[in-house]
Amino acid sequence: MHLNLLFFSIIVMSASASNLLDEEWNTWKEKYEKKYASSEDELFRRKAWEVNWDKVTKHNQLADQGLKKYTMAMNHFADMTSEEMNSRNCFLPTHYPSKHKPAPRYNVKHAKISKGVDWRDSNCISPVKNQGYCGSCWAFATVGVLEALHCLNGNELHNLSEQQLVDCDPIDHGCCGGFPINAIDYITQEGIMKSEDYEYEEKQFYCRYDSSNAIQLNVSKYYVLPNEENMASSVAKDGPITVGFGVNRDFMLYSKGIFDGECAPRPNHAIIIVGYGTLHCEEGKDDGEDYWIIKNSWGTEWGEDGFGKIMRNKDMCGISEFAASLELKP
Numbered sequence: 001m002h003l004n005l006l007f008f009s010i011i012v013m014s015a016s017a018s019n020l021l022d023e024e025w026n027t028w029k030e031k032y033e034k035k036y037a038s039s040e041d042e043l044f045r046r047k048a049w050e051v052n053w054d055k056v057t058k059h060n061q062l063a064d065q066g067l068k069k070y071t072m073a074m075n076h077f078a079d080m081t082s083e084e085m086n087s088r089n090c091f092l093p094t095h096y097p098s099k100h101k102p103a104p105r106y107n108v109k110h111a112k113i114s115k116g117v118d119w120r121d122s123n124c125i126s127p128v129k130n131q132g133y134c135g136s137c138w139a140f141a142t143v144g145v146l147e148a149l150h151c152l153n154g155n156e157l158h159n160l161s162e163q164q165l166v167d168c169d170p171i172d173h174g175c176c177g178g179f180p181i182n183a184i185d186y187i188t189q190e191g192i193m194k195s196e197d198y199e200y201e202e203k204q205f206y207c208r209y210d211s212s213n214a215i216q217l218n219v220s221k222y223y224v225l226p227n228e229e230n231m232a233s234s235v236a237k238d239g240p241i242t243v244g245f246g247v248n249r250d251f252m253l254y255s256k257g258i259f260d261g262e263c264a265p266r267p268n269h270a271i272i273i274v275g276y277g278t279l280h281c282e283e284g285k286d287d288g289e290d291y292w293i294i295k296n297s298w299g300t301e302w303g304e305d306g307f308g309k310i311m312r313n314k315d316m317c318g319i320s321e322f323a324a325s326l327e328l329k330p
């Protein structure tokens with residue numbers, strides 16, 4: 001009798017826990033409009049989602065206690081397995097550009113730069129975009145920086161065409177990866193169309209570039225930035241820059257705060273730095289947590305409406321390894 005009762009209560013408990021998650025799962029599926037091809041597929045995704053649920057819940061409990069600097073969320077990536085998240089890569093690890101095409105290193109260190117910069121206040125940052133299921137982060141990072149610098153140069157803000165880079169840039173590999181420094185090189189030679197004239201399609205097609213319909217961006221110089229001090233100087237002085245970042249599950253499920261979670265062994269994603277600052281724990285104190293403000297290309301559901309903060313001056317996830325920017329002729 002005693003044993004039966006115990007057995008019974010275990011069944012009731014586990015059933016109610018699973019029911020609770022059933023509801024969460026259905027709400028999440030609805031929110032992100034997830035449809036699965038078969039019930040096997042759904043079961044597989046549900047299992048991956050539960051692993052993430054567990055991870056996110058535990059992480060956020062620690063964050064609530066002040067033991068983590070950032071929170072996580074069950075966002076649109078939350079039904080991916082950690083293997084899938086950790087193997088996402090939109091760089092080409094076998095084609096790191098410094099090996100065959102060293103870009104000029106331009107040192108822009110300035111003795112005195114502002115303590116904080118946020119180019120989102122300039123109205124020269126286009127809305128956050130979504131690369132979707134295509135390894136085209138390199139195209140979005142390049143285009144985002146060009147849009148901003150062109151606008152900061154006194155021109156209108158345009159959405160420029162990532163698809164043109166995906167289809168036409170001969171050095172990079174469309175949805176299979178690439179590097180902003182190569183893309184800048186291509187655009188310098190060819191020019192770039194607006195995205196309304198060459199729309200994003202989430203896959204690679206043949207090149208439909210029409211130079212008569214392109215914006216001429218007169219790039220006078222492009223450069224890699226060797227360390228975070230130079231990166232900050234460049235951001236403060238000239239505007240947004242592109243960087244590489246070693247992304248795994250922690251960053252994909254990032255929600256808000258200053259990211260200092262786990263990284264992939266090498267940069268595998270390209271993002272844009274649009275500013276930096278320092279979070280002071282106590283008013284008036286000089287020390288605090290230095291962070292970068294970044295713009296991602298994973299839609300507005302990710303992070304803080306598509307933007308995020310990353311720990312600065314710790315070379316977080318290799319953020320200084322592929323930092324690059326350019327200068328446009330006035």
Ligand SMILES: *[C@@H]1O[C@H](CO)[C@@H](O)[C@H](O)[C@H]1NC(C)=O
Nearest residue numbers: 126127128129156157158159
């Ligand atoms: C850029 O595209 C977004 C949609 O992604 C649109 O809301 C916005 O108005 C466009 N901006 C410009 C300057 O065309």
Ligand SMILES: *[C@@H]1O[C@H](CO)[C@@H](O)[C@H](O)[C@H]1NC(C)=O
Nearest residue numbers: 155215216217218219329330
């Ligand atoms: C780029 O340079 C060319 C020739 O030097 C000039 O005609 C053109 O107006 C420039 N375009 C921009 C956007 O500055």
